[in-house]
Amino acid sequence: MAAAHIADSHELIRVVGARENNLQGFDVEIPKRRLTVFTGVSGSGKSSLVFETIANESQRLINETYPTFLQQFMGQLSRPDVDALENISPAIVVDQERMGSNARSTVGTATDVHAMLRLLFSRIGRPHVGSPQAFSFNVPSVSGAGSLTVERGGQTVAERRTFEITGGMCPACEGLGHVSDIDIDELLDRSLSLRQGAITVPGYTPDGWMVKGYAESGFVDPDAPISAYTEQQLHDLLYREQTKVKVAGINMTYEGLVPKITKSMLQKDRDSLQPHIRAFVERAVKFMPCAACGGTRLNDGARSSKIAGLSIADAAALQITDLAAWVRGIDDETIAPLRRTLQQTLDSFVDVGLGYLSLDRASGTLSGGEAQRTKMIRHLGSALTDMTYVFDEPTTGLHPHDIQRMNDLLLLLRDKGNTVLVVEHKPEVIEIADHVIDLGPGAGRRGGHITYQGDVAGLRASDTITGRHLDHRARLKPSVRERSGVREIRGASLHNLRGVDVDVPLGILTVVTGVAGSGKSSLIHGSLAGREGVVTVDQAPIKGSRRSSPATYTGVLDEIRKAFAKHNGVKPGLFSANSEGACPACRGLGVIITNLGFTQSVETRCELCGGSGFSDAVLDYTLGGRTIAEVLAMSVDEAIVFVADVGNMAAAAGVLARMAEAGVGYITLGQALSTLSGGERQRLKLAISMAKKGAVYVLDEPTTGLHLADVAGLLALLDRLVDAGNSVIAIEHHQAVMAHADWIIDVGPGAGRDGGRVVFEGTPRDLVTQGGTLTAEHLARYVSDTQGA
Known part of the structure; x- marks a missing residue:
């Protein structure tokens, strides 16, 4: 027993x-x-x-x-x-x-499939061009000479030997597949001086440190309009190589504007950038496929070797369903184990519903x-x-x-x-x-x-x-709103889109749907994001350190600190765990990190501040009977009551109310942003953006992370946004959101090359009764328990 x-x-x-x-x-x-x-x-x-x-x-x-x-x-x-x-x-x-947004990372490299493909071509590709690295767009071809110390006849002598590394990288684009040409007029307003705001790059404000570096470098006249610069001054502003200068008594590295923004913005994957920076990059930089490699990233040698009529670049560009069929047709016993492993991996892509991807797709573009x-x-x-x-x-x-x-x-x-x-x-x-x-x-x-x-x-x-x-079903709305206008999309051809023309309604709730890989995100994000008045609210991580919290991200903490300072007659900075108010032992972290060198560091709660991150002196001050640490430990819902009781914090009260409306009333003001889920991050961003009126909101699967019981609250929030004069466009699969829409745009009919078209435009009721698409089938099933089609 x-x-x-x-x-x-x-x-x-x-x-x-x-x-x-x-x-x-x-x-x-x-x-x-x-x-x-x-x-x-x-x-x-x-x-x-x-x-x-x-x-x-x-x-x-x-x-x-x-x-x-x-x-x-x-x-x-x-x-x-x-x-x-x-x-x-x-x-x-x-x-x-x-997945990582490194510009060199693709679906193929991120899953090791490209490594197997390189090995395949190095074995049976004809003509034979070398080892697997000869097919890698991340390995350049290099030759040179060097000294090697060897022992000969009991004596150590130095021999000079030549070496050659044969890689597959295209030398023209350095394996990126594209080259760029920067429009200088998008970087500068030539009629203004530096101190008047001549640099129009996001983040380069006239009183900011980056512009100060140019203005006080001594290379240019900060008070003269750019149009009056000499050829040398313009070159120094735009292209000067790194050099040491002293600005405001501080040594710093000066670098021309073009190479500086190239490193900070242009060399990063565009889809990983914040929307306003991505919009700037798309205006300022014209990305064109590299003429030398045709956008394949590979040099002539790598592209010359073929199997069954295809080069490795051709194979990587195939839709994975087609690539799997091609690999299945390779009949060579010398590489049978490799072919079998490659085949199984490609079939797995199809099994998980990703057969519409290609291996050369940038991994940073994946949802x-x-x-x-x-x-x-x-x-x-x-x-x-x-x-x-x-x-x-x-x-x-x-x-x-x-x-x-x-x-x-x-x-x-x-x-x-x-x-x-x-x-x-x-x-x-x-x-x-x-x-x-x-x-x-x-x-x-x-x-x-x-x-x-x-x-x-x-x-x-x-x-x-x-x-x-668990068995909840939705009803179709008896009536839908009338549009107030449209945003036109013409000739959309990003990824698998086939020159799509569609009018996206304004003033109503529009849901864009379709099977995974049909082209929904390509259509909306690729055509609307960055346009004037469009607010894109996605699930991307919120940038910040481990000290960042919902209170700091939304700006609520600024007003709370000021209220504490005014009530107690001290400086606001005293109520910041990142500056004057920090606990001297843990420096505001709330934990003591003990580095044990060769093994795991240990985090223990700071005994001096009890984990609050604040010094004892700060915790002697209260507002409404609460210390600043107790306020940060409140949930949003609790903070709403506290702020109302204290009064005179209208801005904070408004933000907190919108956070509760967005469905994140349960998160605490002081918790780390890194602990939020993708859906929580999106709803937090939405709460900040909701103050705008007359905007076009683009939401990316807003029901992510929402319980069935929470979806109704989200729909009520979207209704309030629309009724306040905004337009809401939601990329969404949830049938309850589809049923609640005023207008549906269905993209398909399938994924990858089988998608990329608008297969239905109309009301949810028309979709159910007349649609004939996969979306129509599933929506009809979802509402059929409560009403007839």
Whole structure:
């Protein structure tokens, strides 16, 4: 009996006393080798349990098995706040973090498929041009000579030898595939002087440090209009090489404006830039395919070698479904194992719904959902079992038509003997779970409890928020708004778009939908982003340090600090943990970081400030009976009440109200921005932008991270934006959002080369009754339980 009990205990992951973030010290058991879905409203504690407790501890323990020499080069993971974790297996986290936006990174290089393709061409490509590096656009061809010390006849002598490295990089574009030509008139207003604002590059304000460096360098006249500059002065301003100068008594490196912005803006992937900077780059820089390589990034030698009529550049440009068919047709026994591995990897792309991509697609252009599925590919063919796979909303970016295929892959990983943990809101995924753990009942401090655990039937019968909404369906609106105008898109041809012409309505809620890879984002972001009056609110990470928080990002903290200062008769800077008010022990971090050299650094709560980050002197001052640390520990909802009670903080009250409207009322003012999910980041950005009137808002899957119960609140928010005189364009797959739209633009009919066209424009009711598209089919099914088509 005892032996049986021991065996059974090893079939469960046991979590004892989970207290990470808002978790309320609960115990929970998770079945191994099963598919468990974690549900609950946004902020209920799902990620805290799955990612920050289970996955984090698994990876931390694995890191500890490596030699201490290696550990110093690995990511530093702190032990989660939990009493015990038992029977955990190695965890592989497949999240939605976007892939690196390095201009040299492509789908092929990021997944090692291009490495296999290079090896294939180096073996059987004709004519033979060299090793795999001869087909790499990141390796230049270099030749030269050097001295080599050798021993000959008992004596050490120096020999001079020549060497040659044969790489595949195109020398003209240095492997980037494009060259650029900068329009100087987009950088400068020649009628103005530097001090009047002649430099029109974003961030280069007349009173800013960067312009001061040019104005006080001594190379140019800061008070003369640019049009009056001599040829030498204009050259120094625009192109002068790096040189040391002294500005305001400080030594600094002077560099011409063109090379400086080339490094800071132009050499970065455009899709990784902030919208206003991307818009500037698109105005100022004309990117053209490199004439020498035709945009392929490869030199003549690499492109001359072919297999079955295709060069490696041709193969990388193929849609992956076509590339898989081409590889399948290669019949050469000398490379059979390589061909088989390559074939399996390409088939995996198709299996996860990414067959529409090409290997030469820049990895920085992939959405969060595409990036997650790309990372998933390397695990599908793995022979490893008894692993724990952790997924963060794997259906993000997937049309309802594509979700079944993702479900099949999750079940495949489970059936290979792995434990699969999925944080998810979609009912279609919850339905396939072997086990469901529902957290709540609310968000933030109102969450952190286990409200249900068991099978799906039990969840449906339970009285939890998730259980009540599991079978939710939407009704089509009886009437829709009338447009006030249109934004024209003409001849859109980015990626797979086929010269699309479409009028995007203004003054209403427009939803753009279609299967993954159909061209939705290419159409809207590629054609509308950067236009005057267009506010793009996406899920990209918010830039900032570990000291950045919602309070600092939104500007709320500035007004709160001023209120504290005025009430207490001191300076506002005293209430900043980043300056005068910082705890002297931890310097405002709230933790003491102990560097142990060759092993993991340790973070411990600062005993002097109790983790607040503020000095004792600061905490003697109060406002409304609260210290600044207590205010920063408040949730947005709590802060709204506090600000109202104190009064005279209208700006802060407005921002906080918009944050609550955007569905992030549960996050705390002082928490690190890095802890926010993609959906939370987007809703925080939306809260800041909502003050604008008459704007065109472009939202990228705003339901990401939202529980079924939260979608209604989002729709009410979008309605308020439209009713206030704005236009809202949402790229979205959620059927409840489609049903609520005034107008739908459906892109398709398929993905990749099978998409790129507008297949329907009209109201949701017309889509259901007349559409005939995949979107129409799934929307009709979603509303059919409550009303007839």
